[in-house]
Amino acid sequence: MHDDDAQHGPLAGFTVGVTAARRAEELGTLLTRRGAAVLHAPALRIVPLADDSELLAATKELIDNPPDVVIATTAIGFRGWVEAADGWGIGDGLLELLRGTELLARGPKVKGAIRAAGLTEAWSPQSESMAEVLDRLMEEGVPGRRIALQLHGEPLPGFVESLRAAGAEVVGVPVYRWMPPEDIAPLDRMLDATVGRGLDALTFTSAPAAASYLNRAEARGILPEVLDALSHDVLTACVGPVTALPLQAKGIDTVQPERFRLGPLVQVICAQLPARARVLPVAGHRVEIRGHAVLVDGALRPVPPAGMALLHTLARRPGWVVSRADLLRALPGNGTDEHAVETAMARLRTALGIPRLIQTVVKRGYRLALDPSADTKYDGVRTGG
Numbered sequence: 001m002h003d004d005d006a007q008h009g010p011l012a013g014f015t016v017g018v019t020a021a022r023r024a025e026e027l028g029t030l031l032t033r034r035g036a037a038v039l040h041a042p043a044l045r046i047v048p049l050a051d052d053s054e055l056l057a058a059t060k061e062l063i064d065n066p067p068d069v070v071i072a073t074t075a076i077g078f079r080g081w082v083e084a085a086d087g088w089g090i091g092d093g094l095l096e097l098l099r100g101t102e103l104l105a106r107g108p109k110v111k112g113a114i115r116a117a118g119l120t121e122a123w124s125p126q127s128e129s130m131a132e133v134l135d136r137l138m139e140e141g142v143p144g145r146r147i148a149l150q151l152h153g154e155p156l157p158g159f160v161e162s163l164r165a166a167g168a169e170v171v172g173v174p175v176y177r178w179m180p181p182e183d184i185a186p187l188d189r190m191l192d193a194t195v196g197r198g199l200d201a202l203t204f205t206s207a208p209a210a211a212s213y214l215n216r217a218e219a220r221g222i223l224p225e226v227l228d229a230l231s232h233d234v235l236t237a238c239v240g241p242v243t244a245l246p247l248q249a250k251g252i253d254t255v256q257p258e259r260f261r262l263g264p265l266v267q268v269i270c271a272q273l274p275a276r277a278r279v280l281p282v283a284g285h286r287v288e289i290r291g292h293a294v295l296v297d298g299a300l301r302p303v304p305p306a307g308m309a310l311l312h313t314l315a316r317r318p319g320w321v322v323s324r325a326d327l328l329r330a331l332p333g334n335g336t337d338e339h340a341v342e343t344a345m346a347r348l349r350t351a352l353g354i355p356r357l358i359q360t361v362v363k364r365g366y367r368l369a370l371d372p373s374a375d376t377k378y379d380g381v382r383t384g385g
Helices: 003-008 024-033 053-064 075-086 091-099 108-116 130-140 159-165 184-196 205-221 223-232 242-249 260-276 306-315 322-332 339-352
Strands: 015-018 037-040 045-048 069-072 104-105 145-153 169-174 176-179 199-205 236-239 276-281 286-289 291-297 299-301 356-363 363-368
Touching: 003 291, 015 024, 015 184, 015 286, 024 260, 053 075, 053 091, 053 169, 053 199, 075 091, 075 108, 075 145, 075 184, 104 130, 104 205, 108 339, 130 286, 145 159, 159 169, 176 205, 184 205, 184 223, 199 205, 199 242, 205 242, 236 260, 260 363, 276 306, 286 306, 291 339, 299 339, 306 322, 306 339, 306 363, 322 339, 322 363, 339 356
Parallel strands: 015 037, 015 199, 069 104, 069 145, 145 169, 199 236
Antiparallel strands: 045 176, 276 286, 286 291, 291 299, 356 363
8 A cells, every 4th residue: 555545545536436226325435435536326226026927936936946045135025025925825835935944034124024924033143234144154054055035126245146156056036126217317427427437446236237337328329438438447346246247248347356245345446446547757756647636746636627638648658749639639528729728737737736747848739747767667558547
């Protein structure tokens, strides 16, 4: 960790997108504590199944082929499942199945719903923590065991991945359905920020959220641009391999932690994003170019979006002169007046605090004042965006 990271947080100067519907606040807090700016747009909402055919099929299949373990995750979902089975005339079959299996309850409320149905749970954690349920299953050993999981909207990050990775067969019981968000505007802003490279990283905690994000991009006709951004400039971080599947199917490389939890997910981003930033020796100073800020000798300097666009363009070929026309094309919007470059450049120099980092080359344009000895050393290093 750099000394500047200790001062500002390893994610200072970076913008991270959060697509989760549930636990978004928790993930956002973990990121902001480490210095990131967070953009949140739920990619899904969770609604009860209107058409119960999926739940009916899953319930019949479980009655015919009983699992070793059933995990009840929410009281409302468990009650809904038992009531739906009663309505189809297979309620007794479901209760018999649940009596003959190891029934785990996620917490006190679910335990109440299980008891109300005349059943007794084998075990329940004191907290409402799926992590405790996972730890217990792992201690018992899951290879070859068939585990039915009552889904409760967006699954807890990594729960299913961890069980499958350890050799269990996991059967989902879909009491809810994932739908696009009612207000699509935040998701559209997230997609626009992705295409515009306004994000440095994008996080996914469920496969349905990743699929929803890509589906919306396709519906808007901007999927190629989104995939280009995710392939080259925006770090795509998933909580686990199942979550990553919809993205990998489109050829997107993702990073994920070894442990499928939110904390390790944030740690992966903390390790990866600063490593992707461009570090250059300019006019005797150490300049690290991050998403929306620059570290000059370890001091964080926030830079306006237009200035960052200019700086990223200059850093693509450090030390080379870049014309005003090329810089104008890099500015947000479709301006035609090169005077806009001079205005943005003046603001950039002020923000950096050391104007001589960027040299004006009369009648030609501007260049980063790269230290002479560094010309070859930094040639071909990846730009930060």
